[in-house]
Amino acid sequence: MATYAIGDLQGCHEAFQQLTELIGFNVTKDKLWLVGDIVNRGTGSLPLLRFIMKLGDSAVLVLGNHDLHLLLVAEGFAQQRSGDTLQEILEAPDRKTLLSWLRQQRLFYAEDEYALVHAGLLPSWHIAQAAELAQEVETVLRGEKYHELLLRMYGDEPNCWSDNLEGYDRLRVIINAMTRLRICTPDGRMEFSYKGQPRTIPSGYLPWFEAPQRASSSATVVFGHWSALGLQVRDNILALDTGCLWGGQLTAIRLEDRRVFQVPCARRSVAASQR
Template sequence: MPIDSSVTYAIGDLQGCYQSLVTLIDKIEAITPNARFIFVGDLVNRGSQSLQTLRLIRSLGERAQAILGNHDLHLLAAAHGIRKLHRGDTLDEILDAPDREELLDWLRHRPLALFQQNHLFIHAGVLPQWSAAKTMALAQEVADTLQSPRWVDFLREMYGNQPLHWDDALKGNERLRCIVNALTRLRFCTEDGTMELAAKESTGISLPGYMPWFDAPQRQTEDVTVVFGHWSTLGLVLRPNLIGLDTGCVWGGKLTAVRLADRMVVQVSCPQAQRPG
């Protein structure tokens, strides 16, 4: 579905914050009737209404596009017994839902990246040596695997931090794992694209040579606008070629949307009551 940037809003990490999403959509539609939405991943988990959130986004049909984040992949892995649920997970209601299989099938058919009207949408980051075209091609490799008969086998091999550095010669699960880690987990890397996958600070990092992925010199995606989420301690980022949208809704921050045509920001406050007590 090609986007019309005058009516399209990119929306940050939802993480199951259904009530805030409903409020945000109502607020947007009062400004832009029949608006369209692009969700930058982490649709579910940690918030208290992941099931309702997933159902709502799916029900929007062609009005909404969504990409996969690390929490969404975690749901797919947990649903097949590959990953145990963590203490703070809120995925049981999806796993126990009567429409579980329909929702999970819809989710695994979401892409890991979108590129429309010179905007590149990803969940976390891109390595500095990847152009927008290369990012889309690599994301498609993962999407093809997730939509193939061997997708569950791949989920079993998806987790792990190695390799930390991209090489075009990578093959098989190591290649796919490196792509997934960059697109759904990356915050910091070195100038040559070596990833650091543990730190969650806002911008400072104690490891010499590491920097936010978007500050890497000669980043090959500087010629497009990259739209991303994943980094709640960073907050809203609006640069000429960068839009960061994770403003910590599930942690009591805000849920943020940005209209692509003019960078108009629409936000709603997100009480921590959306998290389970």
């Protein structure tokens, strides 16, 4: 039995098939940990969703910003953006089943010494706290009032955490950190516009995982979202977005021995500004 964590798929179904063949994935014995952004920008979002849904307990998925964007578009709370490739899902006969399944997925997952999240964690959040905060969002997203959460989800404010936050401001900060975060100030103020490489980060900010005395450093956090960061295999982080959508690679890492597996990807004809 092995557990393979895999980076952002973004509808790259063909590369995903090649990678699972490369690692010899056995659905009856192995597990896949998927860092989110299953859908959008690539051409195979629909078959990917269908396949991963059928994996059942053999796959652990945390939601990414593109997955949440699909839910918003499906409810009519957002428009498709330039480069989006969601229409096939929206017109699928099993649309309702797929979207309902997607809403049931996690925002954060922790097991043994590993934690799985799409983007990042704020410096003050320890692993148990992050799990509790994610569950607050998951409970609403899975419940009858999920429409209200989706309607109020977009926005960059508040841009930092406070235990005193309530209501949708509280949920928005949790969602933004776990699905959009790349850089923040040492005390956890998030900045969402920067998508470049670490060496050109604006003054006063740093990668979220380099914040001093980060409370989640006791675990190895597995994440994606930041394609310009590239593959990072360190003691307490595994960054797995290696830009498959942009002609890079699709990456898997076997958690038991940290062996890396990669397949090359064809560049998609989408606007780089829409990452």
